Amino acid sequence: MSQSIKLEVVTPERPVFSAEVSEVQFPTAARGYYGILPGHTPLMTAVGDGLLYYVQDGQKHWLTVFGGFAEVGPDRVTILARESETVDMIDLEQVEAQRQRALKLLKEAVTEHDLTSAQAALDASLIRLQAAGHPAGHGF
């Protein structure tokens, strides 16, 4: 049995990540986080919004994923994400601005639609901040 997993993360805009890793954990839409080790049962499920981590050479690394689809095989994990970023793709200043804007929108929201979209924007910015290890993201 293979001792590693080929993790591939692709978005419509670009292939984000592809490498051999020893462990993966990703958020699902319906059932919380799934942790995958080599030799996992083949599985397919919808991906939620949140942080994905993989372990490579004993080191944990983080990626953001926003929605999409995951396919798991014994020696591979393929994530078709609507959006995804590696930590170094995240621009902290931009995300902080996004968070402030979302907070402001949340306060001003009148309709339910405004409220959900502002909440979604806030969640997205918090996930990104957390991925980048920013203090404000830890409370999420």
Place this chain on the structure above:
Amino acid sequence: MAGLQDIRRRIRSVKNTQQVTKAMKMISAVKLRKAQERLVALRPYAGKMMEVVRRVVSRIQGDVEIQPGPAAQAFLSPREEKRIRVVLVASDKGLCGGFNANVLKAASTFVAETTAEIVHLDVVGKRAAEWARKHQLTAAGEYLGIPLAGFQRVVTEISEGAAAQYHAGEIDALYIIYNYFNSPMSQTPTVFRVFPMELDRLAEGREALEVSHLLEPDPNSVLETLLPRFVETELLRNLLESSASEHGARMAAMDKASNNAGEMIAQLTLTMNKIRQASITNQIIEIVSGANA
């Protein structure tokens, strides 16, 4: 001589036009490259998406215990097409050869020949919107002046809507009419059924899949989340193809215009030189004959 002045003025004006067409050609070349880059970047995602859809579908088909839900029908058992949704993609601007004319002609043919009722029409691009008005069709969705970066939002909106309509039984199929990108110099107007999918497209390479996947939380809800994503990917690809085609067509048209302007300048210059020489010859003759007298 008045003729000389006129020709000089015309040469200048043609030169100006040539500068404009040359600039437009270069801009189109840049935009074409950008659209092509997006297409290339989408390819791995689209390929994987196709693979996953095939796996899920063969999994559901291979298991008699699973009752296919409405989303599975979209992939597996097409309903009779009575009501359809159509997306028509043209451009916002003209000056791109036969790009719009061809795709709009294909649209007219499709509308005339289809037996199904078009219950929902989406138009992308001003030329498509004008076409709809001319044919007295109401476009439920109008997407005008969308930049490359805005395509994702457009396709998400259309695909989520179309998937919901399919579930509710409001539409039986989703079609897109657009320009397929063969090469920068050639595009083919294409009518494409996004879903229900052609079964033989699904069947390709299915032998290789024997592993039966767990579908979590359950097969039908997996397909339900997968269907709009899949439709989205197909639409995005088609929109990018159309955009690449548009810029390719404009580049070719502007290249031709620049060449024509060049030829015109050469001809006008020739005529101008002839007239100038004729006038010089005339003057010499006058002087010589004056001196002789």
